[in-house]
Amino acid sequence: MPPRDDVPLASSLPGLWKYPTNRDAPLKSGILWLEGKREDDGAEGLWRVHDDLYDVSTFVDKHPGGADWLKLTKGTDITEAFESHHITNRAETTLKKFLVRKATTRRNSPYTFEEDGFYRTLKKRVREILGNNYSGPSNRSVLIADFFVITTLLLSVLAAHGGDFLLGSLAGVFLCYTAISAHNFFHQKDNFRMYYFDLSLMSSRDWRISHAMSHHAYPNTLLDLEISMFEPVIKWLPTKKSLGYKIISWIYSPIVYSFVFFSQAVIRNLLYLRGHVNHLQWRDAAPLVLPALMMGFGRTGVLDTLLMWAWIILVGSFLLGAIGFNAGHHHPGVFHDGDAPRKDRDWGLGQLDAVKDRKWISANILLVLTNFGNHALHHLFPTVDHDKLYDLKGVFKQTCKEFGVDFELAGVWECIAGQFRQLARDKANPYPTYRDSSLKSGLIWIKGKQEDDGAEGLWRIHDDLYELSSWMYRHPGGAEWLDITKGTDITEAFEAHHVSKIPEAILKNFHVRAASTRRNSPYTFKEDGFYRTLKKRVREALGKEPEPKRLED
Template sequence: MNTEKWKECGVSTKFPTYRNSPLVTEHSWQQSKRKDDGAEGLWRIHDGLYDFTEFIDKHPGGSFWIRETQGMDITEAFEAHHLSTTPEKMIHKYKVRDAVQPRIYTLTLHEDGFYRTLKGRVREKLKTIDMRPKRESDLIHLGLLLSTYLFAVASVKYNSLLALILASVALCWTVNVAHNYFHRRDNWQMYTFNLAMLNFCSWRIAHSMSHHIYPNTFYDLELTMFEPFFCWIPSPYMKSKTMRYLSWILEPFVYPIALFLQMATRIFYSLRHTNIMYWHDLLPLSLPLVMYCGSAGSADLLFCIRQWIYLTAIASFAFCVIALHATHHNPESYHEGDKIHDDRDWGLFQVSSVVDRADIKWSRFLVITHFGDHVLHHLFPTLDHGLLPALYPILYETLDQFKAQVLECKNIEHIIGQHKQLLRIEPKQRAPGAVK
C-alpha cells in the first residue's frame, strides 16, 4: 500500500514495528509502541510530553496504567478513560514540553467533534443517572463465579458430564463479565478473569490499550494474535483465498485450545525473553484444587486435573464462539484498509468498527455475558455495563448531529458475517456507519 493510500485508510502514518516480531505478545506490542510513538521515554497526550513518574503510585486507577504506558502516546486512552475534566486540568503540572514531531496517529479529538461533544453530554447525564444497575452487574458476576466452583465440584463428585458443561459455561461467562471490571481502577473482580488461563494484566494491554483504542487495525493486538489461524483484514496480500477458506475448517480445532495457547505463549516468552508472568497466573489452579477438596475423597487428584482440562477446553470453545462472533468481525464494520469517516473523529471511528447485537438488549444478563452494548462500551470503557442503556438517547442524538449511525444485527447474522469477513479481500470504499 502506498503512503497516500495508507494515510487515507489507516489510523497511522507508520506501520507498527511489532507486526514484524517473530513472536507477538503484549510485551512486544509495548516495545513497538515505545519505538514508534516517539514519546522520548515520557507520556505523550495530544501534542504535549509529560513526566508522570512521581504520579505512578498516586494514580487513583492503580499504578499499572501509568507504569505500563511510559514511553507511549496515550492520547486516546487518556480521553476514553477519564470522563471528568479534573485529570485534564491536573496534568499541566507534569508537562515537560511540547512534542517536536507530529503524532503518527491520524484520528482526531477536536473539542467540537463527535466524541468530545458526546462525552460532555454523558458527563452531565451521569450526575442524575440511576446507579443501581451497577449492583446488578456485581450480583451477576458473583453468582456466575460461585456457580463455576459449585458445578466444577459436582462434576468430579458425581462424575457428571452435565455438571462439567455447566461449569464450563459458567467459567466462560465469569470471564466475560470480568471484562466489565478490568477496564477500571483496580478491584477484586478483575482477578476472576484469570481463572480461564488468561491474565487481566496482559489483557489490559492487548484489549484496553490496543484493541479498544484502534480496533480492527494493524495496531489491534487482538487482531494480530489470531492471524496465524484467522485473518480478518481485507487484503489479498495478507492471506490467499484458499488459506482464508481453511480458517473455516480450523475453527473447531483452534477454539478449544485458544486459552491454553494464551498461557503457553506467555510462559514461552517469559522463559526466552522478558518475564511477563504474575503471581495471579496461578489462580486457574484454584479450580482443580477446589474440585479435589470439594469431592471429599471421592475423586483422586489426577481425575480432578483431567476434568479441569476438559472444563477449560469447553470454556475456551464457548469463549471464542461468543467473542469472535460478538461485535467486530463483520463485513459491515471497519477493518484496516476500509475508508474512514471524512472528519476522522476517533469516536466515529469506534462506532464504525462495531456491529452491535440487536437481539440481546432486552436482557442485562445477556448483554454483560455476551459483550452487548458494545459501541457505548468502546466509547466509555470505564462505565459499568449496567449504566450504558441509559446513555442511548444521548448517543443517538449525537450521531444524528454528526450524520452517523450505529450498525446492528442479530447473533446468527454475526456468525455468518464473521465467516464472510474471513473471506473478504477487497476494502470498502464507503465509511461504515455513515448516513447515506
C-alpha cells in the same frame, strides 16, 4: 520485523503512518505490543497525550484507576486511552502539573479529538448525565459476576467429585460467563472482581493491554492486537487470501476457539522464561485456584482431576471464542484496515465504523454482561459499568442524529454469518462503510456529501463557495433547504429549483471565494446547453418576473 506479504504494508488510515513494531513477532502478546509502541510513539520514555509529553512517575501510585495503567504504558502514547477513560475534566486538570515539553514527532495514530467533534460533544453530554462520581460497578453487575464465579467453582468441584463430564461442560459454560462478566471489571479501577477473569488461564493484566489499550483504542486497525494475534491462522483484514484458505478457515476457525485460554497461558509463560516479563504477580497464581479446589474436594485421582479441569477450560474457551469472535467487529459492512476510511477521523466515529451492535443482546443486563453487549457505547466509554450504559442511550442517539450517523443494529445471526464472510473477504471496501450501510438514509447520504463535495463547511454552487447562514431564515423556500445542505455542493438543486434569475442575483451578495477542488459531479450547465436553453423558454412561458432587489451586505 518486516511486515508479511499478506497484510497491508501501510494502513489505509491517514495518520497511522508507521507499520507497528512487533506486529509480526512470532509470539503475540500485550507485553510485546507495548514494547513496539515504545519504539514507535515518540514518547521519549515519558507518557504522551496528544502532542505533549508528561512525567507522571510521582503520580503512578496515586492514580485513582490503579498504578498498573501507568506503569504498563510508560514510554507510549496514551492519548486514546486518556480521552476515553476519563469522562470528567479532573484528569486534564491534574495532568497539566506534569507537563515536561512538546513531543518532537507526529503521532502514529489515525484519530482526532476535536472539541466540536462527535466524541467530545458526546462526552460532554455524558458527563452531565453521570456527574463526577460515575466510577464503580452497579449492584446488579456485582451480583451477576459473583453468581457466575461461585457457580463455576461449585460445578467444577462437583464435576471432579463424580467424574461427571456433563457437569464439567456446564462448569465450562459458567467459566466463560465468569470471564466475560469480569471483562466489565478489568476496564474499571483496580478491584478484586477483575481477577475472576484469571481463573480462565487468561490474564487480566495482559488483557488490559491487548483489549483495553490496543483493541479499544484502535479497533480493526493495524494497531489492534486482537486482529494481529490470530494471524496468519485467522485473517480478518481484507488482504490476499487463497481459495483454499477461504474454505478451510471456515472449518478450522471454530476449533481455534477451544484453544484461546490455553494459548494465552503458554505465551505468557514463554515470555516470562525469555525475560520479557520481569516478575510474576500473585494474580498469576489465580488460574490454579480452580484445579486446587477440584483436587481438594474431589474424589477422583490427580490425572482424572486435571483431565476434567482441561475439559472445563476447553469448553469455556470454545464458548468465549464463539461469542467474542462474533460480537460484531468482523463483518463485511464494518471497517477493517485496508478499507476506505471516512474523512472525518474523529475517534468516536472510528469506533462506530468498527462495530455492529446486536439487537436483542442489549435487551437486559444479564445478556449484556455475558455477550459483550451495548458494544458501541462500551467502546466509547469503556470505564463506565455496563449497567450504567443504559442511561447514555438517549444522548448517544441524539448525538448520532446531529452528526448524521445512522448507527444500525444487526441481528445475532447476521453478525455470525458476517464474521465468516469477513474471513473470506479479500477486497477492500472502496467506500467508507457508512455508504454501503444496510440502513440507507438521507442523513448518511448528506454526511457523505459533506465529506466529498469540497464545500469547506459552506454552500457550493458550481466552482464557488457561498456563506448563506444569514439568508437561511429569509429563504423563500424555507430554511430547511439550506439548513440540511450546509457543507455540500447544491449546484444541481440550485439550478433545478430556481427558474427565475432572481436567486442568481441574490446569491452574488454571499460569495466567499472560489472552491479549491473540482466538483464531484458528472453534470454541466452550459449557457447554450439543453437544460439552460429549455429553462430560458420555460421562464418566458411562465411570465415576466420582478426585478431582483439589491441586498445589503
